[in-house]
Amino acid sequence: MQSFVNIEHFSCGYPGHFVLDDVSFGIQKGDFVGIIGPNGSGKTTLFRGISAELSALTGVVTLDGKNIHKMSLRQRAQNVAIVTQTIEAGAMTVEEYVLMGRMPYRKQFQFFENENDFAIVEKYMKLTGVDRLRNKFMNALSGGEQQLAGIARALAQEPQLLLLDEPTSHLDITHQVQILNLIRRLSHDLKLTILMIIHDLNLAGEYCDQLIMMQKGGVRKTGIPMDVLNYKDIEAVYDTVVITRTNPVSGKPVVFLISEDVMSTKKLP
């Protein structure tokens, strides 16, 4: 069956060496999918491949049946929005920054934003809660607020597919939960398809509908969190001893780590 986002035998990489080799998976419309895997397993490269920053060496990436790599830059920006880990927007206000999300819709020589642009920006600033920060400079915001503004900007692009690169890294749990709740709402309420790189396995298990586990430039396992987050796969991919249990309230998988000295004195169950 053709999925909404379809990646088939896709390889890409940097000059001289392959990083991503023969990756295939599909995502249904409105799914919130987490990409997990250790550093260097090709998560960010996969993002660059999907967003066509890196050209395909083999295979295709399609979105709703259309090849993303064959779209024009403008078309692509109307369909795929990316929120990067760091948002270096410097001295522009939050509102100016979010308005940049409307750039893919500007006519060739359109100089100013139109009413529709303002309305859309207003809507997504409210939705993400950054409307009260509208006149603040981006570089005066905290990391969490910057991520929220980044998400608002990406939503203003009105994309079919939203790519998030570790939106919760460097944030405290308040902001982690705030942002992930927001993303989850977006995928449910707006039927937005979301692909997110995330390092924290517990957050990945708790929030995502589907997980893609990557290893050495390939996909090791895909499926619902309960299937993907088992100790055998995690230990094989991360080369670390873990224990998995179930969250008594949400019923989602939880991953525990064990320190070296505990491990030497206790027997693993």
Place this chain on the structure above:
Amino acid sequence: MAGIRTKYWKWIVFLAALLLLLAISVAISLSSGEIDIPISRLPQILSQPDSMEFTILTRIRIPRLILAIAVGGALSLSGAILQGIYRNPLVEPYTLGISGGAALGIAIAIVFGLNSLSFLTLPVFGFLGAIITLFLVYFLSIKRAGLSINSMLLIGVMVSFISSSAMMFLMSISTTDNLQSIVFWVMGALDESNSMLIRIAMYSSLAGLIITYFFAQPLNALRLGNAKAKHLGINTDVTVRLLFFVASLLTGIAVSVAGVIGFVGLVIPHLVRLLIGNDYRILLGGSFLGGAIFLVLSDTIARTIIAPNELPIGVITGFAGGLVFIVVLSRSRSHVKLN
């Protein structure tokens, strides 16, 4: 929404203020000189084609004024463009070695005695020097991976060192007469008398302004960085290359008619940024007008302060620009805003 609307109103007021300031500077510049012409009499004189003052205005002061506006606007505009595509607030036309190349071209023409051939020799050699340097910088910095902005900057600085060494070599082997004309040229002056060159300078700097305005939004997107601008659907490669050429041509033309006038491209865009923000839709026009005002006033000072002699205009722009810049930067904590 209110924030952005107020911003547009501020832009209009800002542009109006700059235009007014330019008008005042023009009036001051036209009235001052060896023969003082009161500002109040300017309209009257301009309607009397047979008076001596009329000849002074139309033959000497107005051409010079037009050149000041064209060169000031062009240099300041190319500074704003280059800062935008390099995302580096310290870049200006002269950091990229373009003017060094132009100066070298001029020095070669003078040392080999080519300037007696035609009035066009020096401008043409200056322009060639600028363009050759530009191609050098551009092609040396294109790597397999594409256009690397940082290497372009470093190569520009190096090329500028090399050409200034080559120029010093030429100066050390040249005659006293030649040496003096090289030095004078390097210090910059707006006393070009050929009306065709002045017209070329004016039209090309206006054309540069118009072309650049088509890229105001891509320049805004580039404030987020190359990759992120691409994510917003901007063809950054085309934008950066095209704007680099526009900025270089503008600088090449300015340098070839007026010599090396430093600081305009660095200081003026910065002051405009501090006053009105970093949105290129206002920054480009603001920089152009600001550069024009700055050079008109500097030139007026340069030719009156030690009259009947004339100071090289580079001395004035360096002093005035640098001092204003230091004062403004140390008074506001706005240097964080410079990106």
